[in-house]
Amino acid sequence: MTGRLEGKVAIITGGAGGIGVATTILFCEQGCRVVLVDSDAEAMQAAVSNIRGAVPTAQVVPIVADVGREETATHVVAETKKAFRALDVLVNLAGIRAYEPLADAKRDTWDMLIKVNLLSYAYLIRDSLDQLRSSGRGSIINVASTHAVNPRAGMGQYDVTKAGIISLTKTLAFEEATHGIRVNAVCPGGTLTPFHLRRAKSAGQTREDLERGGAKMCLLGRWADAREVAYPILWLASDEASYVTGSVLMVDGGQFTN
Ligand SMILES: NC(=O)c1ccc[n+]([C@@H]2O[C@H](COP(=O)([O-])OP(=O)(O)OC[C@H]3O[C@@H](n4cnc5c(N)ncnc54)[C@H](O)[C@@H]3O)[C@@H](O)[C@H]2O)c1
Known part of the structure; x- marks a missing residue:
């Protein structure tokens, strides 16, 4: 099916990252025009050529x-x-990680994660609302993480910001419903993006090591491909999801703890 976002305009932050590029390619395939935002100039250049290679129009x-x-x-x-x-x-997707147990959490790390992972979503939402309200069919998708709701040790600052995104999403869904804007969150599970590949490489691990680890992560027994996260984002952005707001969509291959 094509044209699911025909005539629409989207902003995607963190657009040069793994899920960002996959989402932009999918949006462009479906007729959307996209403003891509990322702080990494080199990654942006590669992303744009990747996107134009996949979708010449x-x-x-x-x-x-x-x-x-x-x-x-x-x-x-x-x-x-x-x-x-x-x-x-509006797809809020930019995110950074930190690996400090809460006992050792530094102030600078807290500041940085809250700014990028949470406040950037809040500011872009606030400044986009006039335009999204005028659209009459505005859709905001905030990308959080399964760890917004499933706790673990070692990434507390990241997980707190992701939990905040869920709260931001629900409050905004209440506030903007009468303005015709739907607001939803997507919580990806382990998604095999260049970020994870780079991190594994610097720890002396191969892609195969990562893939073996993925077998224990969820019911489906593997990592997600970035496009498998991009499709639910596309659906929420499209008019197909016109009755969906304030929802938190887990895209995690079935992560349950016994
Ligand atoms: N990959 C996963 O397993 C996974 C799982 C759960 C949630 N997520 C979330 O999905 C999103 C994308 O993940 P990804 O794996 O594609 O990561 P990624 O690191 O490949 O992409 C994130 C992008 O955000 C950009 N970015 C970082 N700080 C920025 C800033 N201050 N301003 C503008 N851009 C900035 C980076 O340059 C990067 O291109 C993130 O929010 C991440 O937390 C990913």
């Missing part, structure tokens, strides 16, 4: 900027208006 505007800075939100929304004169979908 893709209409993509790349913006290299730090979404952890409040002023970036205003700038991105203004550039979107300038480029496409509309905004229908």
Whole structure:
């Protein structure tokens, strides 16, 4: 099926990352025009050429900027208006990780994670609302994580920000329903993106080691491909999900603890 986002305009943050590129390719395949935001200039260049390689007709505007800075939100929304004169979908996807047990959690790490993983979502939402309300069929998708709801040891700061995203999503769904904006969260489980491959490599692990580890993660016994997370995001962005708001969609291959 094509044209599921025909005529729509989306902003995708963290757009040069693994799930970001997969989501942008899918959105462009479905007729969406996309403003891509990422702080990594090199990754952005590779992402845009990747996206244009996959979808030669893709209409993509790349913006290299730090979404952890409040002023970036205003700038991105203004550039979107300038480029496409509309905004229908906001996908908040930018995220960073930290590996400090809470007993050792540093103030700078807290500050950075809260800025990038949580406040960037809040600022971009706030500054996009006028445009999304005018759309009449606005959709916001906030990407959290399974660890927003399933606790573990060692990544407390990250998990707290992801839990905050769920709360932000639900409150906003209440506040914006009368303005025609749907707001939902997607919680990916382990998704085999370049981030995990780089991290494994620096720890002396191979892709095969990672894949073996994935067998223990969930009922499906493997990592997700980024496109398997992008499809639920596409669905929530599309009018097919017109009766879905305030929901938290677990895209985790079935993660249950006994
Ligand atoms: N891959 C997984 O297993 C997994 C699981 C659960 C949740 N997630 C979430 O999905 C999202 C994407 O994950 P991914 O695996 O594609 O990660 P990734 O690291 O490949 O992508 C994240 C992107 O965000 C960008 N970014 C980081 N800080 C930024 C900033 N200050 N301003 C602008 N851009 C910034 C990075 O440059 C990167 O391109 C993240 O929010 C992550 O927490 C991923």
